[in-house]
Amino acid sequence: MQSISERFEIEVGSPDETKRLGERLGRMFRPGDVVSLVGELGTGKTTLIQGIAKGLCVQENVSSASFVLMQEYKGSLPLYHFDLYRIENEEDIGYEDWLYGSGVSVLEWGEKALDHLPFVHLKIVFSYLSQTSRSLLFVPKGEHFLEMINRLLEKP
Numbered sequence: 001m002q003s004i005s006e007r008f009e010i011e012v013g014s015p016d017e018t019k020r021l022g023e024r025l026g027r028m029f030r031p032g033d034v035v036s037l038v039g040e041l042g043t044g045k046t047t048l049i050q051g052i053a054k055g056l057c058v059q060e061n062v063s064s065a066s067f068v069l070m071q072e073y074k075g076s077l078p079l080y081h082f083d084l085y086r087i088e089n090e091e092d093i094g095y096e097d098w099l100y101g102s103g104v105s106v107l108e109w110g111e112k113a114l115d116h117l118p119f120v121h122l123k124i125v126f127s128y129l130s131q132t133s134r135s136l137l138f139v140p141k142g143e144h145f146l147e148m149i150n151r152l153l154e155k156p
C-alpha cells in the first residue's frame with residue numbers, strides 16, 4: 001500500500017534535463033492519466049510539458065498562450081495542455097470532458113482545479129533553486145503513478 005506521504009524529489013540542472021525527464025514520462029503515460037503541475041512563474045512547468053509532448057510524439061510546437069485555457073495536441077495519445085494561470089479559483093471550464101477522456105491531461109497551476117481532479121493523479125511541485133536548476137517533487141496519488149515514478153527513478 002502506498003503511504004500518503006510518499007514523495008520523490010529530483011533536481012534538474014538545465015531546461016534540457018527537464019525536457020528529457022518529461023520525454024521519459026510522456027512515453028509512460030496511459031489514456032486518461034492526469035498530471036497536476038504546481039509551482040511559481042518560470043519554474044519550468046511548460047518546459048516539462050514540451051518534453052512530455054515529445055515523449056507522446058506530438059509534432060506541433062507546444063507553448064503557453066495564457067489566454068488559452070486548454071490546448072489539445074495530437075500524438076500517440078491526445079495531449080490536453082491546460083494553463084490555468086488566469087482562471088478564477090472556482091471557475092469550472094468543463095474539466096470532466098477532458099480529465100475522464102482518453103488523452104493525457106497536464107494542468108499548469110493544477111491546484112486551481114483541485115476540486116475537479118480525480119484522486120488518482122500525479123502531482124509535480126516545481127521549485128526554483130538557481131538560474132539553471134529546479135527541484136521537481138513528485139507526489140504520486142495511486143499505485144499506477146507510484147509505479148511510474150519508481151520506474152522513472154530506476155534508470156536516469
Ligand SMILES: Nc1ncnc2c1ncn2[C@@H]1O[C@H](COP(=O)(O)OP(=O)(O)OP(=O)(O)O)[C@@H](O)[C@H]1O
Pocket residue numbers: 012013014015016017018039040041042043044045046047048064108131132133134
Ligand atoms: N532546470 C530548468 N528547468 C526548466 N526550466 C529552466 C531550467 N533552468 C532554467 N530554466 C528556464 O526557466 C524558464 C522556465 O519557463 P517555463 O515557461 O517552462 O516555466 P513555467 O513554470 O511554465 O512558467 P509560467 O508559470 O509562466 O507558465 C525558461 O526560460 C527555462 O529556459
Ligand SMILES: [Mg+2]
Pocket residue numbers: 045046047064083108
Ligand atoms: Mg508555463
